[in-house]
Amino acid sequence: MEKYLLRNIDNPASADIAEYIKAGGYKALPKALGMSPAEVIAEVKASGLRGRGGAGFPTSMKWSFAAADPKKPKYLLCNADEGEPGTFKDRPILEKNPHLLIEGMIISGFALQAEYGYIYLRGEYPKAKDILEAAIAQAYEKNFLGDNILGKGIRFHLSVHQGAGAYICGEETALIESLEGRRGQPRIKPPFPVNEGYLAKPTVVNNVETLANIPLIIEIGAAEYAKIGSADCPGPKLYCVSGHVKRPGVYELPMGVTLREIIYTHCGGIPGDRKLKAVMPGGISTPILPADRIDCLMDFPSMAKHGSMLGSGAVMVFDETVDLAKVCLRAMKFFEHESCGKCTPCREGVGWMRSILERICSGLGRAEDIELLMEVSANIAGKTFCPLGDGAAMVVQNFIKNFRDEFESHIAGAKNNEKVGPAA
Amino acid sequence: MLSDRAAAEISRISAKYQDARSGLLPALYVVQKEDGWLSPSALTAVSEMLNVPAATVKGVATFYAMFRHKPMGRHLVQLCTNVACMLMGAERLVDLLKEKYGVEPNGTSADGRFSLVIMECIGACATAPAMLVDADFHEDLNEKNILEILEKYR
Numbered sequence: 184m185e186k187y188l189l190r191n192i193d194n195p196a197s198a199d200i201a202e203y204i205k206a207g208g209y210k211a212l213p214k215a216l217g218m219s220p221a222e223v224i225a226e227v228k229a230s231g232l233r234g235r236g237g238a239g240f241p242t243s244m245k246w247s248f249a250a251a252d253p254k255k256p257k258y259l260l261c262n263a264d265e266g267e268p269g270t271f272k273d274r275p276i277l278e279k280n281p282h283l284l285i286e287g288m289i290i291s292g293f294a295l296q297a298e299y300g301y302i303y304l305r306g307e308y309p310k311a312k313d314i315l316e317a318a319i320a321q322a323y324e325k326n327f328l329g330d331n332i333l334g335k336g337i338r339f340h341l342s343v344h345q346g347a348g349a350y351i352c353g354e355e356t357a358l359i360e361s362l363e364g365r366r367g368q369p370r371i372k373p374p375f376p377v378n379e380g381y382l383a384k385p386t387v388v389n390n391v392e393t394l395a396n397i398p399l400i401i402e403i404g405a406a407e408y409a410k411i412g413s414a415d416c417p418g419p420k421l422y423c424v425s426g427h428v429k430r431p432g433v434y435e436l437p438m439g440v441t442l443r444e445i446i447y448t449h450c451g452g453i454p455g456d457r458k459l460k461a462v463m464p465g466g467i468s469t470p471i472l473p474a475d476r477i478d479c480l481m482d483f484p485s486m487a488k489h490g491s492m493l494g495s496g497a498v499m500v501f502d503e504t505v506d507l508a509k510v511c512l513r514a515m516k517f518f519e520h521e522s523c524g525k526c527t528p529c530r531e532g533v534g535w536m537r538s539i540l541e542r543i544c545s546g547l548g549r550a551e552d553i554e555l556l557m558e559v560s561a562n563i564a565g566k567t568f569c570p571l572g573d574g575a576a577m578v579v580q581n582f583i584k585n586f587r588d589e590f591e592s593h594i595a596g597a598k599n600n601e602k603v604g605p606a607a
Numbered sequence: 608m609l610s611d612r613a614a615a616e617i618s619r620i621s622a623k624y625q626d627a628r629s630g631l632l633p634a635l636y637v638v639q640k641e642d643g644w645l646s647p648s649a650l651t652a653v654s655e656m657l658n659v660p661a662a663t664v665k666g667v668a669t670f671y672a673m674f675r676h677k678p679m680g681r682h683l684v685q686l687c688t689n690v691a692c693m694l695m696g697a698e699r700l701v702d703l704l705k706e707k708y709g710v711e712p713n714g715t716s717a718d719g720r721f722s723l724v725i726m727e728c729i730g731a732c733a734t735a736p737a738m739l740v741d742a743d744f745h746e747d748l749n750e751k752n753i754l755e756i757l758e759k760y761r
Contacts, residue, residue: 268728271731346632347632497732
């Protein structure tokens with residue numbers, strides 16, 4: 184497939200505006216500004232674009248809710264807080280193709296009639312901050328940003344806002360709280376950000392990759408765009424693959440490629456031709472799939488039917504040497520560290536699950552621990568403001584459901600406690 | 608106390624927002640970049656400058672993992688041990704840093720050269736294990752090259 188999101192990525196100067204324009208960039212912008220905002224939204228609706236951050240919500244729907252709200256000003260926030268473990272798909276856009284994101288944001292801002300945009304960038308990407316800020320300055324020089332964009336009287340200002348190491352700020356209401364200078368704790372919904380978001384004004388929060396799809400939709404038109412990938416979930420998709428594959432990395436493929444094809448064709452299979460044990464298909468929060476369940480289409484609706492989630496498209500591959508109880512423990516340490524503390528079931532329950540897993544993995548597990556984990560997780564799932572608690576509960580439940588024997592053998596004292604690492 | 612330079616930078620950044628309080632995280636970064644950490648007196652100064660209650664500033668500053676509340680070593684090593692890095696041997700690197708430099712997670716080596724912080728996924732999973740040293744990414748680490756890399760940070 185022709186690369187679009189990663190177009191020009193091998194050019195060392197790809198972040199420069201001249202190179203971006205040379206490769207066909209900033210062509211969609213004048214085209215979009217020649218349309219009405221409602222026409223741009225209609226085009227995105229016709230494209231079938233779904234948000235690439237993890238939930239897969241139709242982008243045009245968010246936009247039309249915010250566009251219909253009369254409050255002003257409106258805000259467009261780019262969620263560049265890519266914190267889901269295993270996820271590194273937005274980083275190449277941010278570091279190597281920043282103008283694609285910027286062009287997408289200007290067009291999106293115009294569609295919403297938003298005057299201000301902020302890129303909420305995770306603190307762990309300091310290099311991307313410098314690159315984005317330089318690219319934004321170039322876009323201002325070209326009059327693609329400012330008070331009178333391309334002389335058409337359109338106003339859109341854009342800047343980078345750096346997060347400071349909080350996974351929870353990838354949740355859109357926590358992101359807004361953080362942008363407002365508060366602790367990043369989620370808000371209850373409704374009201375939804377599209378009506379009362381940043382500073383209680385209509386606010387759209389879109390993922391980096393979602394916004395990077397916008398110029399393509401405008402450039403080739405919704406009808407052509409909708410031909411890429413799955414019929415009910417079209418477009419190019421960035422899959423980022425890590426763990427035990429021969430060629431880990433970020434792959435731009437049509438939405439709906441199979442998980443098997445990603446692992447065995449694009450990534451070359453498992454190193455040493457060892458056996459596959461399991462895959463987390465969309466980041467650490469998505470239900471783990473055993474090796475015999477990888478013949479699934481990697482798009483939002485298909486993965487939901489398959490009993491997992493596309494999530495962020497972060498494919499984490501585990502070969503036969505991996506101790507999944509230890510992976511589960513490491514995941515729970517992460518969720519405990521990142522729980523914002525607002526909701527009791529998550530704040531208390533996730534730490535409790537971590538401590539149970541810790542004793543199981545250190546050879547001190549008790550016979551009743553597996554049932555206890557299931558019980559605690561059931562008392563977290565569905566009982567919190569945001570999906571962080573659900574994610575933690577789902578990890579434990581799906582690991583136990585599919586790989587109960589791994590936990591049982593620890594409890595039976597059958598496993599050694601060597602640290603995990605690449606097999607020799 | 609804030610330096611004149613830091614105060615000017617905070618004013619400049621806050622002006623980019625419709626609401627001065629939105630400049631709080633950027634202001635904390637400005638201070639941390641200059642001082643290496645967020646001292647109680649710096650937090651008070653930020654509170655006065657942005658007109659945000661001191662307790663609120665402290666509450667915000669302590670919520671985020673990348674703000675430091677004690678002086679750090681000359682170089683900050685932020686090593687990821689999340690799942691992808693763990694699979695590729697990051698835990699052994701934590702042990703190695705302890706052996707070689709005497710630095711524990713959340714601690715600083717006796718010579719003040721390195722502080723070590725364990726990170727929760729830094730987005731370098733295809734090139735795991737990975738770390739940030741100050742603002743530099745270092746990826747595809749192993750027990751040999753990590754020491755060679757760190758030797759460059761004196």
